[in-house]
Amino acid sequence: MRAESLKGHLDGLLLAxxxxxxRHGYAxxxxxxxxxxxxLDLPTGxxxxxxxxxxxxxxxxxxxxxxxxxxxxxxxxxxxxRRALNSExxxxxxxxxxxxxxLDGRLWPNPA
Amino acid sequence: MRAESLKGHLDGLLLAxxxxxxRHGYAxxxxxxxxxxxxLDLPTGxxxxxxxxxxxxxxxxxxxxxxxxxxxxxxxxxxxxRRALNSExxxxxxxxxxxxxxLDGRLWPNPA
DNA sequence: TCCTATACGTAGCAACGCTACGTATAGGCG
DNA sequence: CGCCTATACGTAGCGTTGCTACGTATAGGA
Numbered sequence: 001m002r003a004e005s006l007k008g009h010l011d012g013l014l015l016a017x018x019x020x021x022x023r024h025g026y027a028x029x030x031x032x033x034x035x036x037x038x039x040l041d042l043p044t045g046x047x048x049x050x051x052x053x054x055x056x057x058x059x060x061x062x063x064x065x066x067x068x069x070x071x072x073x074x075x076x077x078x079x080x081x082r083r084a085l086n087s088e089x090x091x092x093x094x095x096x097x098x099x100x101x102x103l104d105g106r107l108w109p110n111p112a
Numbered sequence: 113m114r115a116e117s118l119k120g121h122l123d124g125l126l127l128a129x130x131x132x133x134x135r136h137g138y139a140x141x142x143x144x145x146x147x148x149x150x151x152l153d154l155p156t157g158x159x160x161x162x163x164x165x166x167x168x169x170x171x172x173x174x175x176x177x178x179x180x181x182x183x184x185x186x187x188x189x190x191x192x193x194r195r196a197l198n199s200e201x202x203x204x205x206x207x208x209x210x211x212x213x214x215l216d217g218r219l220w221p222n223p224a
Numbered sequence: 225t226c227c228t229a230t231a232c233g234t235a236g237c238a239a240c241g242c243t244a245c246g247t248a249t250a251g252g253c254g
Numbered sequence: 255c256g257c258c259t260a261t262a263c264g265t266a267g268c269g270t271t272g273c274t275a276c277g278t279a280t281a282g283g284a
Binding site for chain 3: 007027048
């Protein structure tokens with residue numbers, strides 16, 4: 001998959017990933033990989049900054065804990081995050097329908 | 113629509129738009145607008161540089177002409193461009209299926 | 225001792241769409 | 255004639271964002 005295709009769609013993925021319940025960053029990466037059958041194996045340099053962005057935007061909220069001697073930061077959706085997720089879903093449906101029909105190419109006006 | 117959602121997907125749209133036959137840049141913008149029912153109204157600062165990129169990559173080829181006293185650059189798909197378009201279509205199907213199922217959120221593993 | 229898995233992080237880069245301009249011609253309207 | 259709109263091309267610079275390549279640290283098995 002080309003790097004740019006994901007741009008603008010990662011946030012929705014992360015929010016959806018946190019919808020069933022809180023996860024920490026490393027678990028988010030694993031969940032993404034499992035849920036997509038290995039198609040999406042995001043590097044930490046993509047996921048951690050994205051989680052920080054989402055937290056700064058108050059869409060998710062994190063807190064530190066310790067398990068097995070390792071510190072973790074678990075994130076959960078905020079109310080605003082849930083609304084954003086619904087919005088992302090609606091946006092995605094419209095966007096993907098648009099691209100699909102355009103790429104399909106049955107509705108292009110005749111070239112002059 | 114957010115600006116970033118289109119990133120990485122514009123090239124495919126432009127190639128698909130040129131598939132029925134040659135168009136010049138301004139006509140590409142109008143075709144995009146008509147084909148999407150006005151959803152996609154791209155600024156010239158988006159389309160012209162993108163066409164230049166595609167031409168530099170040999171996916172399209174353009175030539176100057178004059179109509180009604182105005183110069184135009186008409187672009188048509190190259191063989192490489194047609195292959196790229198098919199590739200973009202396959203990529204899009206895989207990508208959109210992935211995002212759709214992930215956003216839908218029925219396959220997330222249970223949070224620990 | 226060394227490697228792997230787990231777990232967090234950042235600096236810097238590259239790509240790309242968009243904003244805001246600028247140039248020019250044709251044609252309609254007052 | 256002046257002005258506006260549509261047509262038609264273009265670019266400089268910006269902001270966002272995902273990725274590469276690092277760095278830090280603990281736990282546990284070989």
